[in-house]
Amino acid sequence: MKLVLRLLFLFLLAEVWLVPGFAPGTQPPEAEAGPGTLRTLAPQNQPPEEKKEEEPWLVASRQELSQETSNFGFSLLRKISVKHEGNVVFSPLSLSFAMATLVLGAAGPTRTQILSGLGLQALNGTQPALLPALFGHLRETLSRNWELGLTQGSLAFIHKDFDVKETFLNLSKRYFDTACVPMNFRNASQAKGLMNQYISKETQGRIPKLFDEINPETKVILVDYILFKGQWLTPFDPVFTEADTFRLDKYKAVKVPMMYRAGNFASTFDKNFRCHVLKLPYQGNATMLVVLMQKMGDHLALEDYLTTELVETWLRNMKTRKMEVFLPKFKLDQKYEMHELLKQMGIRRIFSSWADLSELSVTTRNLKVSKVLQRAMIEVDEKGTEAFQDPIQITTFHLIVMST
Numbered sequence: 001m002k003l004v005l006r007l008l009f010l011f012l013l014a015e016v017w018l019v020p021g022f023a024p025g026t027q028p029p030e031a032e033a034g035p036g037t038l039r040t041l042a043p044q045n046q047p048p049e050e051k052k053e054e055e056p057w058l059v060a061s062r063q064e065l066s067q068e069t070s071n072f073g074f075s076l077l078r079k080i081s082v083k084h085e086g087n088v089v090f091s092p093l094s095l096s097f098a099m100a101t102l103v104l105g106a107a108g109p110t111r112t113q114i115l116s117g118l119g120l121q122a123l124n125g126t127q128p129a130l131l132p133a134l135f136g137h138l139r140e141t142l143s144r145n146w147e148l149g150l151t152q153g154s155l156a157f158i159h160k161d162f163d164v165k166e167t168f169l170n171l172s173k174r175y176f177d178t179a180c181v182p183m184n185f186r187n188a189s190q191a192k193g194l195m196n197q198y199i200s201k202e203t204q205g206r207i208p209k210l211f212d213e214i215n216p217e218t219k220v221i222l223v224d225y226i227l228f229k230g231q232w233l234t235p236f237d238p239v240f241t242e243a244d245t246f247r248l249d250k251y252k253a254v255k256v257p258m259m260y261r262a263g264n265f266a267s268t269f270d271k272n273f274r275c276h277v278l279k280l281p282y283q284g285n286a287t288m289l290v291v292l293m294q295k296m297g298d299h300l301a302l303e304d305y306l307t308t309e310l311v312e313t314w315l316r317n318m319k320t321r322k323m324e325v326f327l328p329k330f331k332l333d334q335k336y337e338m339h340e341l342l343k344q345m346g347i348r349r350i351f352s353s354w355a356d357l358s359e360l361s362v363t364t365r366n367l368k369v370s371k372v373l374q375r376a377m378i379e380v381d382e383k384g385t386e387a388f389q390d391p392i393q394i395t396t397f398h399l400i401v402m403s404t
Contacts, residue, residue: 061123065134067308068119069096074306079341081303089332089376091226094152098224100135101154101178102350102369104171105360110349117347136175148284149229153202154178157195157221159185164220168360183221188214195221203227210375219367220360230282236261236327236382246328256328259382265325266318273302277314278325289314290327331379339372 073092080088096118103114115121115131123131142150154176158164160183172178181198183191192214200208203225210223236259244258266279274294281287289311293302339351349355355368 061130061134062137064123065120065131065138068123069093070308070311072096072119074308075345076341077306078303079344080336084334084336087332087334089334089378090336090374091376094224094226095338095372095374097135097139097152097154097176098222098372100132101156101172101176101222101224104132104175105165105168105357106350106355107358108356110354110356111359113349114347117342117345132171132175139176145284148282148286149231150284150286151227153225155198155202155223155225156180157183157191157198157223159183159219162219162361163363164361165359178222185214185218186216188216199223199225206377207375215370218370230284230286230288233281233283234261234263238382241329241382244326244328256330259327259329260324261327262324263322264320265323266320267323268314268317268319270314273305275302277318278323279315279318280327327380329381331377333375333377335373335375337371338374339369342372 069092072095073090076090076092076095077088080090099114099118100120103111106114112121115124120131123134139152142148142152154172156172156178158180164180169180173180181195183194185191192211195214196209196211199210204227206227207225240260241257242260243255245253246256246258247253268277269275270277276292276294278290278292279287280290291302343351350357350369352368353366357367361367
């Protein structure tokens, strides 16, 4: 069987399903012994430490967080696709982390509206600490999976004279490991240079310039970033990469470097949406899903029905078979003004004069979020490029809290 895969939903499904890949009960790398794996042995004459069984409600909560974060990503895709033509690359996980940090500083209807927009109001319930604790557990799970090569970081640039509550600082550090950096936003030019330098260092030089300008009235800038250095479980051989035709639509085609690999692949065909779905595994229990529509242009209809349930159905129906796969090498770099999209999803109060950020600071008069911006980059090839060494995806997200 031979498949030439179009660049369709390639990054989106890889990003969204990096999270559900860590289902509760998944063994960390050190728990699975095998070739090249280090195993920690219990001292002799001592019984091995028993793993405590987690409460069913906690397991269910983690599964719900994974599912709702994915569905939030699909909803964002639909909003972005309306305004942006061509390929789409963004990170719902990074956005969710940053908005969850902001929730720690919000109160009343403002907080409720954010949780509702993210689809996480049910997880808040009668235990306000549950939601940040779930995000904290997810962050720790990702950082422990050394094979996956995913790094998540959180920064808070705070104006030197802005009075931030100790509770917010402590909770953001506890659950999101947020590093707080004092900044003088009144000197906008200096602040911009210092923040760009700081972020360039945190992202290993991948993003040397995130900020183009800074408003002197800014009080807080929250930045969340994700670096994903994913290695294919079975890499493509560069020897077989050749220039080939890649169709953008019915009338346009371009020449691209096309990778090739023959072997056993898990895939399925969805008769309802008339599409092939291919599974390309990374090391570290993560998966990229590639969707090939049987008829060009039908992806627009599929977008309206993308949910975690649909993707789970694809995964359940997959069978392993011998195939030839042709996959284009590609690199994408895009920026989005997420605040406009979040407003369309019902999160409006935080951007208005009615915003309640009383858990962030005692000085809440005229305090609101002015912008939510995201920059995302992805590069995919056989093993990586000379600069990155591996397929890499970098996502930065930042929101700006300011006084008007």
